[in-house]
Amino acid sequence: xxxxxxxxxxxxxxxxxxxxxxxxxxxxxxxxxxxxxxxxxxxxxxxxxxxxxxxxxxxxxxxxxxxxxxxxxxxxxxxxxxxxxxxxxxxxxxxxxxxxxxxxxxxxxxxxxxxxxxxxxxxxxxxxxxxxxxxxxxxxxxxxxxxxxxxxxxxxxxxxxxxx
Amino acid sequence: xxxxxxxxxxxxxxxxxxxxxxxxxxxxxxxxxxxxxxxxxxxxxxxxxxxxxxxxxxxxxxxxxxxxxxxxxxxxxxxxxxxxxxxxxxxxxxxxxxxxxxxxxxxxxxxxxxxxxxxxxxxxxxxxxxxxxxxxxxxxxxxxxxxxxxxxxxxxxxxxxxxx
DNA sequence: AATATATGTCAATACTGCTGACATATTTTT
DNA sequence: AAAAATATGTCAGCAGTATTGACATATATT
Numbered sequence: 468x469x470x471x472x473x474x475x476x477x478x479x480x481x482x483x484x485x486x487x488x489x490x491x492x493x494x495x496x497x498x499x500x501x502x503x504x505x506x507x508x509x510x511x512x513x514x515x516x517x518x519x520x521x522x523x524x525x526x527x528x529x530x531x532x533x534x535x536x537x538x539x540x541x542x543x544x545x546x547x548x549x550x551x552x553x554x555x556x557x558x559x560x561x562x563x564x565x566x567x568x569x570x571x572x573x574x575x576x577x578x579x580x581x582x583x584x585x586x587x588x589x590x591x592x593x594x595x596x597x598x599x600x601x602x603x604x605x606x607x608x609x610x611x612x613x614x615x616x617x618x619x620x621x622x623x624x625x626x627x628x629x630x631x
Numbered sequence: 632x633x634x635x636x637x638x639x640x641x642x643x644x645x646x647x648x649x650x651x652x653x654x655x656x657x658x659x660x661x662x663x664x665x666x667x668x669x670x671x672x673x674x675x676x677x678x679x680x681x682x683x684x685x686x687x688x689x690x691x692x693x694x695x696x697x698x699x700x701x702x703x704x705x706x707x708x709x710x711x712x713x714x715x716x717x718x719x720x721x722x723x724x725x726x727x728x729x730x731x732x733x734x735x736x737x738x739x740x741x742x743x744x745x746x747x748x749x750x751x752x753x754x755x756x757x758x759x760x761x762x763x764x765x766x767x768x769x770x771x772x773x774x775x776x777x778x779x780x781x782x783x784x785x786x787x788x789x790x791x792x793x794x795x
Numbered sequence: 796a797a798t799a800t801a802t803g804t805c806a807a808t809a810c811t812g813c814t815g816a817c818a819t820a821t822t823t824t825t
Numbered sequence: 826a827a828a829a830a831t832a833t834g835t836c837a838g839c840a841g842t843a844t845t846g847a848c849a850t851a852t853a854t855t
Contacts, residue, residue, distance in 0.1 A: 480761060485754040486689065487792045488761065488773065493682070494788055495779035496660050497703060513841050518657070525650065531802060539661060544843050546803065568801040568852045590649040596778030597644060597652065600771065607764065607771020609652070614760030615659035624658055628651045677810050695833060708812050710834065732821045732832040 488611075502588040510555065510581070515540075515548045517585060520574065523558060524582040528571040530563065557581055652775075666752040674719065674745070679704075679712045681749060684738065687722060688746040692735040694727065721745055 503517050510516075515538075522537050523529055535545055549572075552558040557578035563569030574582060597605050616624055667681050674680075679702075686701050687693060699709055713736075716722040721742035727733030738746060761769050780788055 480758050482754065485757045485761075486750075488757045488769070489685075489750075489753055490689075490788075490792055491773055491776040491780075492660065492663065495776040496656065498781040499656065499779050501781070511840085515842060521653075525654075532800090540842080541844065542802075543804080543845085548842085550803095563801090566801080566853070568850095570802065586650075586653075589653055590646065592779060593649045593652045594644050596775050597649075599778045600774040603767075604771030604774040605652070607768030608775035609655055610764040610768040611760050611772035612655040612659040614763045615663050615756060616655075617662040617665070624654075628654055675809085679811060696831090704811080705813065706833075707814085707835080711811085714834095727832090730822070730832080732819095734833065 499589065499592060502592070503585045506581075506585055506588070512551070515544070516552060519545070519548050519552060520557065520578060520582045521586065523572045524574050524579065524586075527573050528561075530569045530571055532569075534572065552578070656779075663753065663756060666756070667749045670745075670749055670752070676715070679708070680716060683709070683712050683716060684721065684742060684746045685750065687736045688738050688743065688750075691737050692725075694733045694735055696733075698736065716742070 500514060504514065507513060507517055518538055519534065522534055526533070531542075531545070531549075535542060538545065549558065553560065555577075556575055559573050559575050560570040561573065563571050600608070613621065613625055664678060668678065671677060671681055682702055683698065686698060690697070695706075695709070695713075699706060702709065713722065717724065719741075720739055723737050723739050724734040725737065727735050764772070777785065777789055
């Protein structure tokens, strides 16, 4: 029966298969964010704080506007998160050198510590999954996920990600 | 330089590569949920409603407890969402036949319509990504995502997903 | 000098999630 | 039959994340 279905559409585009692909993404995301959530709760932080920490950590000196573009939330939503991180001493701002209207964002030492603590957990999880799946599967994983990113910024994101 | 790094760790376990894997998941999830969000907003529903619709649609007659297990939220959180869906005529409950304490959940015709409307968008997105990436990449995508699902229910989820 | 841009902030609102407590119906165990 | 466990529902209260719209300030560009 599975054979029949596969023959009917060898490109994995049957509704069942697509549903599987959707659900796998849901489950993986659900569990992937669990570890960090627990650590963040100690500081009364949530996922939004984590995302800010992550992207500031990965892009020291990023401007508020660029961070908003990555997170795709409103200025007001980020504002609260950023204020909390700054007040807690995890992030610091610095007036832009080229454009003094900008506020460039950096992690403090404390911020780096927290970010590292969280990312270590996630990296361990990904490393484990990568190891089990093998290099070829990893390439496929990246290819499909990249395809799920909306144009027009897919190209920019891939460039940014691979620049490192 | 990339050559050097790759040689140093042929298993793609360098921190940079792990970060890429993490960020791809973030971006893909971010964009993947955008389409549905727009439709749901028309009904004053959010992602939680969508998830309930999705899993009730895929598992007609599912019990509240089983749905809670999938979504990993509390009874009270689901309660609000479920009440709204029932009140809006998208979901109906039915006393369990084997165990009459249970409330089995089903989509109404209206619920099926909404669910189909949303899932069509997501399936189109996944189908597009699958097509671009190719069958081999799809296998890798699934393998890695499956590896990101926490034990002990990874096996159960894979079984449930592939049973269809 | 006028306009545009980058950022910040205020108020109001809504969705999603949590904990803890308590209630009811039903099933299982003793 | 009585006691215990289970499945579900509900109440009150709280917190995190996100929204829109309006307005303010500093700086840069035209």
